[in-house]
Amino acid sequence: MALNEKSTLTQPIEINATAGTSSDIAILEGTGAPDGNSDPQSSAAKGSLYIRSDATDDESPLYLKVDNDGADDDWVPVIVEKDEADKILEGHLTLDADKKLYLRGTDNYIHSNSGSKIAITAPSGVDLSRMTVGTGTYISSMLAGSGTAVFGALGSMAASSTSLAVTGLTQNHKCIFSPSGFSACLQLTDFSCSPGGGVLTIGVVNTASTTTGVITGTFSYMAVTDVA
Secondary structure, three states: OOOOOOOOOOOOEEEOOOOOOOOOEEEEEEOOOOOOOOOOOOOOOOOOEEEEOOOOOOOOOEEEEOOOOOOHHHEEEOOOOOOOOOOOOOOOOOOOOOOOEEEOOOOEEEEEEEOOEEEEEOOOOOOOOOEEOOOOOEEEEEEEEEEEEEEOOEOOOOEEEEEEEOOOOOOOOEEEEEEEOOOOOEEEEEEEEOOOOOEEEEEEEEOOOOOEOOEEEEEEEEEEEEEO
């Protein structure tokens, strides 16, 4: 059923007001954002509402007056659910306890999982262009991954090495190595990126006094570049 108007108001509605004074709390309507330094918006009291009749679809048409400085920023948009307009907060926003800030759905989120800690959950990874470590130093890039190293028979104290191609790795990366599944008699002697980048070189030496057969071990790595 279509809206059937019973009455039409052509003037602002004043609530608990003393006519013509700055204590007038009003409900106003107009086109465009409120003009905070012109009447009737400027003379309306804090707490007044303004309805923007030409608001874009899916954006809040409602403004609330929060100051009496006679300026446009006396009026601020009221945020509503699924509002698609950009918003600027000039105050703090606190998420209570371990409440989450979701990004693009519920799989990606930031939250504080315990006191003094921030946790980021992102199943496909987190891209960081710059991360400060300590004072005056930041990490410019970071790579992480895992692989399998296979070494042939090693004689007593004989060295051997293997390599792994890593996309994006450069000779400027500093690598951290975490092995698992290697024989206890193998000692890591080299874990570095070759000149030109892209290849991790892993070297070991057999510290046992007897020959060891073919050894396969898994490992994980993290490679970072830092700039002071």
